[in-house]
Amino acid sequence: MVTTMAAHAESASGTITLADSRRRLLLDSLGIMVSASGFGLVYGLSARAAGFSPLEAGAMSVIVFAGASQFVAVGYVLGGFSWLAIVVLTAFLNARHLLYAAALAPYLADKPRPVRAVMAHVLTDEAFALAIAHFRRIGRADIPGYWLGAIVSTFIPWNVATLVGVSIGGSIPDPTRFGLDVIFPAAMGGLAVGLITGRRELVAAVSGAAIGVAIGLAWDPAAGIIAGGVIGPVVGMAVRARPDEHAREGQLAFGPEPLHEHAMPYFPQRAEHAHDDPEAGLP
Amino acid sequence: MSSALVPLAILMGLVTYPFRAVPLLAPGFERLPERAKLYLRLVGPSVLAALAAVDTMVVKSEAGSPSFRIGWEWLAVGLCIAVVGFRRSLLVGLVLAAGSIAILRATGVAPLP
Numbered sequence A: 001m002v003t004t005m006a007a008h009a010e011s012a013s014g015t016i017t018l019a020d021s022r023r024r025l026l027l028d029s030l031g032i033m034v035s036a037s038g039f040g041l042v043y044g045l046s047a048r049a050a051g052f053s054p055l056e057a058g059a060m061s062v063i064v065f066a067g068a069s070q071f072v073a074v075g076y077v078l079g080g081f082s083w084l085a086i087v088v089l090t091a092f093l094n095a096r097h098l099l100y101a102a103a104l105a106p107y108l109a110d111k112p113r114p115v116r117a118v119m120a121h122v123l124t125d126e127a128f129a130l131a132i133a134h135f136r137r138i139g140r141a142d143i144p145g146y147w148l149g150a151i152v153s154t155f156i157p158w159n160v161a162t163l164v165g166v167s168i169g170g171s172i173p174d175p176t177r178f179g180l181d182v183i184f185p186a187a188m189g190g191l192a193v194g195l196i197t198g199r200r201e202l203v204a205a206v207s208g209a210a211i212g213v214a215i216g217l218a219w220d221p222a223a224g225i226i227a228g229g230v231i232g233p234v235v236g237m238a239v240r241a242r243p244d245e246h247a248r249e250g251q252l253a254f255g256p257e258p259l260h261e262h263a264m265p266y267f268p269q270r271a272e273h274a275h276d277d278p279e280a281g282l283p
Numbered sequence B: 001m002s003s004a005l006v007p008l009a010i011l012m013g014l015v016t017y018p019f020r021a022v023p024l025l026a027p028g029f030e031r032l033p034e035r036a037k038l039y040l041r042l043v044g045p046s047v048l049a050a051l052a053a054v055d056t057m058v059v060k061s062e063a064g065s066p067s068f069r070i071g072w073e074w075l076a077v078g079l080c081i082a083v084v085g086f087r088r089s090l091l092v093g094l095v096l097a098a099g100s101i102a103i104l105r106a107t108g109v110a111p112l113p
Helices: A008-013 A018-049 A054-063 A067-079 A083-094 A097-108 A113-121 A125-138 A143-171 A180-195 A199-218 A221-237 A243-249 B006-025 B034-057 B072-087 B090-106
Strands: B058-060 B066-068
Touching (some): A018 A067, A018 A180, A054 A067, A054 A143, A054 B006, A083 B006, A097 A113, A097 A125, A113 A143, A113 B006, A125 A143, A125 B034, A180 A199, A180 B034, B034 B058, B072 B090
């Protein structure tokens, strides 16, 4: 099977190229695309059941573009809650995006501000997961790769599926019958595994999951996700890295230190990939 | 066609955007101290694992109170994680995860959520 994900061993040994990483990104994106379509469809169906018009449901998917808060908005509108309550809850649910943006920021520091402004709007769980894995594999930002994960794999399927769900409605079979509801957590778990490159990442991931579930049960699932994302890394930092990880960390600030778009590639190139153009289109 | 909820969508977008944009647009994030960089490097695996675990194990009731969920979905998500861990293939993992839970539901072994 040729389809493979981010492999740290490859990154560390310097054998992965931009083209290789984009191919992996493309394959990883396929699952995300199915997940976004399934959830978008369910959202559209829910919005239709709550009395949203296609314009209203579509506006939420384009402007907010954050699944959990959109589902909550549907439920709250149906329940007759105030807009203030919905907006406050939206802010709470989407606060985790701050972590995503902060983790991506060093890679994108040299990109034009308007580009970063647009990138921010399409930054979701899925976009972050795909982008951070891709950026870490190649050691720098890759704007076309980001658009692939954020727009092609997530934004477009989510919005098209929303419109299909809210317009066609009841004639669509229940997506959960096909297991589409497990794709999102499975994808997030799988992408987390792809980011585990050492003991610290492993401890951070396990801690994040445990803290997330504990806080989620004690208080609220959204609070659990934020708490897991905030506290998990602290626990990971408390763990001593193995000596070989220390050696790598000199090179791996966020993965490898982000490079400028036109800088020489960080990794020694294999001869057969020496011609790879960082600006080349997707394979 | 009603557009009464479009302003609500705009308000929701306005409170969401700063969380996504401030770290990307504010100057100085690329000059963080090493400890902060290490912290941010660990955010990815941590928050994604939290998302997966909470989505699989915590469910909210109609009344809004969270409870622990034990179900076949664990198996499907675990299968995907194992496939990624051993074969480094997310796509295969996702196909197996969705396929396995779909079969279990179709045969009545696993209930629909």
